[in-house]
Amino acid sequence: MYHIAIIGSGPAGYYTAEACQKQFGDNVHVDIIDRMPVPFGLIRSGVAPDHQSIKGVSRRYEAIALCDNVRFAGHVSVGQDVTIPELQTLYDAVVLATGAPSDTKLTIAGGDLPGVIGSAAFVGWYNGHPDFAELHPDVDGKAVVVIGNGNVALDVARILAKTGTELSGSDIVGHAYDVLANARPSRITLVGRRGPHQIAMTPKELGELGMLERAAPLVSSSDLPPVEEDAHLDSGHRKSVQLLRQFAAKTPDKPLVVEFDFFAMPVAIEGNGRAERLIVERTTLDDQNRSIGTGERYAIPANLVVSCIGYRTPPIPDVPYDETLGRFANVDGLIAPGLYAAGWARRGPTGTIGTNKPDGFMIAERIAVDIPKPAGKAGREGLDALLGKRGVDLVTFRDWQKIDLAEVSHARDGAPREKFVHVEEMMAAREG
Template structure:
């Protein structure tokens, strides 16, 4: 590598994978790397802010790590800038030596069964975004006058949705849950929540802490018939061979122990059923009234995995509301290849490549769920992002980036004080000029810190961790208002 060069990298997306990529880039000393991170929302942190359940505040403390990364002098954040609408690939290629896409998996997978589009059938992803105050989902209405709810899926998202529906809303009052969601949950009439999994207890994708939480939930009985926790011979053998690791063994143990406990007749019931697949949602007048399930049996595939297959035996349960939690899925990005089957950006260890001919596209990289699909926990993104960054550095060392001419010395100049006549205008200034030229009201990291403090202060007034602003106009107004308030009185007007 040439030690006299500085590399400029753009990251699209500000979730965990984006921040871990930024950290690895900024840690390099040869070359010196400058990172600009863009996000369509004014707020950073992706699903840590918009996906982690409000009663899981401890998990959200990971943002302290990201705050340290954002404080680096060679890092900049541009929020409220949408790729593909306000900022385009050709723009990034003009100003950066490399672009990393950390865009996650925004959409949800569908079940592909009759009745899925009935009123009262919703993606869990939208419900999660709704109670977390995500601007995209604020205006959704969920009819929680429903008494019987089905949650389809056995991952941690399904567990979160089940827990939020079952928990006493008073337990959420001090959290950062959206105020409108809390008010709706307070009026909830939900009595029974059916947690439905296609596979058996040994294959459940939830983690030990999540299932323990449901076991210990105050105000709701976790009801598991002992037969639901019986393992077939294939599952017993796979556990013995280490499939699923200690997590799977502990899940089975926790479930079996819970199945033996007496029911306490608490106000709500969570009923767990394994080895069932929804085959139809039944409706009346366009609204869900029931769910038809097919009982499954596990079969050994050639790759050694256990797959559920229908037995032809069915049961129908009355149901008022259904949340599907069968996985996230990426969406296509403007001017980028996309694999519709996996819902990811096609890549080779993070290097973006054409879908058909597998040809690597120089200077384009991907991390996180957009790279590998929606799997793992927050920490899984770190090695994933590091792998991609190392490929980027390898390409830089071989002069294989799309625009190596942009790997030039850069001058850090405050954008408001820069000399517009300076012919040696830095790379860092050029993107600022473009955003201003397009009248894009971008949010800097300092602006985000202002909004962050505003939310915390508003939350304190209500005895909450924070009171989230849930629309982009409200966020921008709050930033402006609190910025003015922080100025000395003689400078406010």
């Protein structure tokens, strides 16, 4: 019997578990270990709360989790409750599928002022992640700047711009709903170093910005390249730029404006004890589409700055780490004999949720080649014995189903659930 431990219960973790099932059949036991008592990682705490159709993929993961040879082992912190070397003595293979849940730091002057928040923290706050439950961002009446030209920046701007009615059917957590449903930002500005042809925004997400009740997008036609240059873009990117052209052709007629400020490189955040304005430098592009500062600077009012400039995988003790790329050091998923990485922990924060599926199958196939037969290790029995000695209160998928039921039963009218935002509440709910 193969014993495989997967660290992380998000998309990469469950796709890898599914792949191991198909690779080894009944001859495998998989433990999916997560420090949270609740599964699904990015699906629960990263996907925008108003994108419920995307969150539906968790039903596929649930089917995997309920198989006899797969177990969710929540409320277990790797590196604290159990180490990687210890797991390697218990399992034939250990796969790190921890994602990239930490923000890339905004390294400009004033980047650490109060009022400056990374997107992982801000998204975690409105999605109910326990690490960010006490964030308390100040939004009402404020000028908000969102740094970034990708889908995460769009998500942040859209959630900030929506009314309480628009948010009511989402699973946005109660403390964030209470703040955002009653908030009236004075303006939202999306800042990007490059131009419309370099955005990483998909048409669906960009199109949603043009259908909001109280907010309308503003794009300057002078930022758009000649329309004939759109022909060089792939079809999805071309559709996104066409939407920007449509926005530029209209004058915003709603009380809140979401302005796209292209060719603007953040250089400093200023304020008297907290963020008040973002200083940017106007840019141009070289022949390789890299942004170059022109020396022209100006200020954008910014009482709240949300930095959406990328994510990193947190290091784990005893695991080689690539500081430059912000992920575990690996070659095609292999970190060291018997130790692997999958998903964003392997390749960095790129691709969609589905991109993690081939990653998982690649790792399962690699394990089969590297470890042609199991070594008779203790697996989950050994893990349970070790955690029992250390007083770790492991949470199973059946426990999660009780937490899930409690969250659904506590939902406000029209919402799919009301998430618990403290680990203690989650642990108590599994008893009910």
